[in-house]
Amino acid sequence: MDLARYHRLRSAYYRLEGQRCTSCQAVQFPARTTCRICRARTLEPHRLSGRGTVYSHAEVGPAPRGFASPYLVALVQLEEGLLLTAQLTDVDPEDVMIGLPVEMVTRRIQEHGAQGYLVYGYKFRPILPRRKAS
Amino acid sequence: MRDAFIVGVGQTPVGEHWDRGLRELGAEAVRAALDDAGFETAGALYVGNMLGGCVNGQENVATLVADAAGLLPVEALKIEAACASGGAAVRAAALAVAAGACDVAVAAGVEKMTDGAPDGIIAGLATAADQDYEASHGMSFVALSALLMRRYMHETGAPREAFAPFAVVAHANAATNGNAMFREPISAEQFGRSALVASPIGIFDAAPVCDGAAAVVVCSQEALRAHHKPVRIAAASVATDTIALAARSDVLTLSAAAVSAQKAYAAAGRGPKDMDLFEAHDAFTIITALSLEACGFAKRGEALRLAAEGCIAPGGCIPISTFGGLKARGHPVGASGAYQIVEAALQLRGEGGENQVKGARRALAQSVGGHGSVAVTHILEA
Numbered sequence: 001m002d003l004a005r006y007h008r009l010r011s012a013y014y015r016l017e018g019q020r021c022t023s024c025q026a027v028q029f030p031a032r033t034t035c036r037i038c039r040a041r042t043l044e045p046h047r048l049s050g051r052g053t054v055y056s057h058a059e060v061g062p063a064p065r066g067f068a069s070p071y072l073v074a075l076v077q078l079e080e081g082l083l084l085t086a087q088l089t090d091v092d093p094e095d096v097m098i099g100l101p102v103e104m105v106t107r108r109i110q111e112h113g114a115q116g117y118l119v120y121g122y123k124f125r126p127i128l129p130r131r132k133a134s
Numbered sequence: 135m136r137d138a139f140i141v142g143v144g145q146t147p148v149g150e151h152w153d154r155g156l157r158e159l160g161a162e163a164v165r166a167a168l169d170d171a172g173f174e175t176a177g178a179l180y181v182g183n184m185l186g187g188c189v190n191g192q193e194n195v196a197t198l199v200a201d202a203a204g205l206l207p208v209e210a211l212k213i214e215a216a217c218a219s220g221g222a223a224v225r226a227a228a229l230a231v232a233a234g235a236c237d238v239a240v241a242a243g244v245e246k247m248t249d250g251a252p253d254g255i256i257a258g259l260a261t262a263a264d265q266d267y268e269a270s271h272g273m274s275f276v277a278l279s280a281l282l283m284r285r286y287m288h289e290t291g292a293p294r295e296a297f298a299p300f301a302v303v304a305h306a307n308a309a310t311n312g313n314a315m316f317r318e319p320i321s322a323e324q325f326g327r328s329a330l331v332a333s334p335i336g337i338f339d340a341a342p343v344c345d346g347a348a349a350v351v352v353c354s355q356e357a358l359r360a361h362h363k364p365v366r367i368a369a370a371s372v373a374t375d376t377i378a379l380a381a382r383s384d385v386l387t388l389s390a391a392a393v394s395a396q397k398a399y400a401a402a403g404r405g406p407k408d409m410d411l412f413e414a415h416d417a418f419t420i421i422t423a424l425s426l427e428a429c430g431f432a433k434r435g436e437a438l439r440l441a442a443e444g445c446i447a448p449g450g451c452i453p454i455s456t457f458g459g460l461k462a463r464g465h466p467v468g469a470s471g472a473y474q475i476v477e478a479a480l481q482l483r484g485e486g487g488e489n490q491v492k493g494a495r496r497a498l499a500q501s502v503g504g505h506g507s508v509a510v511t512h513i514l515e516a
């Protein structure tokens with residue numbers, strides 16, 4: 001990914017920033033000039049929860065240039081209801097199933113950009129059990 | 135708007151053409167279509183092509199083909215709509231004739247995939263997806279189809295094997311098509327045993343990487359000649375959906391395909407029951423299933439039952455992919471839409487040979503690009 005493009009995508013890639021429509025309250029990702037539901041232009045930045053469940057998943061066999069297979073990809077349904085496409089990480093393929101609770105983490109997305117820098121962004125992993133405060 | 139008629143068809147065999155590039159393939163199909171129509175040249179040339187820039191390092195493909203086919207200084211433009219490019223080129227030619235801009239227009243589709251290394255082709259195909267939010271995260275075209283297929287299986291409870299009829303029918307139809315890439319029939323058992331590419335997608339679910347070109351000559355009523363067997367373009371329509379799969383309200387509804395089909399049915403004054411055959415965009419078996427549902431041949435989630443009942447086979451209620459489809463004739467991506475129109479026109483001319491659908495009067499052809507982000511639907515009438 002070219003550096004200017006990576007820079008442009010940083011709020012979406014680092015913070016899952018989409019938009020909320022102040023007219024119909026719909027949340028959308030990525031940002032657009034109009035609300036996808038009601039076409040209003042009254043949109044404000046809105047950070048997504050980053051928590052959801054696996055809606056569908058697949059293991060990538062032959063990978064496109066710049067990626068090393070095998071790795072897992074998924075449609076994730078966020079708590080807000082909308083879907084997101086992302087890689088899954090920190091999980092064995094046989095443990096992935098539709099409905100698995102997952103959360104966003106920041107990970108390396110592309111390992112060898114043409115200019116040698118690394119591209120970071122969101123991936124999703126199974127929600128870790130939280131230790132109760134004693 | 136005037137009526138537009140298909141009066142010439144041409145195609146190269148689909149396969150690995152190591153000794154021919156974009157220019158030779160494109161020119162061969164265009165010349166064959168003009169010869170079939172009995173015309174020396176045309177007023178416009180529209181060329182569907184998807185990967186020329188990123189795989190062949192060649193943009194301006196329409197000029198390249200016009201030059202190679204001896205059509206200069208014809209108006210020539212490349213039309214790009216991902217895997218629906220060939221269908222979109224036919225729509226452009228139909229519009230040019232219908233609007234009166236010219237009396238004879240040629241629409242072609244050409245793709246030369248085998249020049250690219252496999253990872254370059256996978257990356258090239260992924261450019262039809264959302265580069266920022268799909269391709270840059272490592273999604274391949276096959277992986278996006280796998281996401282759809284797994285969800286479809288989850289919601290319908292269908293096993294992988296239930297998709298077998300689409301591949302079996304396509305291969306059986308291709309066996310008698312001299313231009314098809316795969317002319318070996320396969321069995322449902324072979325489908326079930328086949329290697330997985332991206333689970334649940336196996337090799338027999340997916341169309342092959344290949345080269346090819348196809349073309350049709352479109353003309354006005356005034357330009358028709360006595361020797362023509364005109365096939366009327368009763369409808370040609372395009373619709374779009376979100377570029378990213380994830381942004382759709384229901385990923386298992388190909389809304390662009392459904393909307394373009396509804397527009398086509400309305401323009402032709404016809405419905406699904408009036409169609410004698412359906413050239414479907416069977417790039418993946420899951421896309422075939424979703425296309426059948428989008429075009430009104432089956433309700434949501436019921437396409438596999440239609441297939442199991444034999445409806446899609448020759449002699450069934452809606453035969454599909456009658457010359458092997460993308461799956462077995464082959465899927466030179468930007469050319470496939472043009473192949474569909476060539477094949478549908480041959481059916482309506484009664485020149486289908488061993489693949490002839492008896493008494494075919496009306497055909498539906500649909501090209502789907504980018505996992506349903508763009509769809510082109512044609513209705514042709516004898």
Ligand SMILES: [Zn+2]
Pocket residue numbers: 021022023024025026035036037038039040
């Ligand atoms: Zn809104």
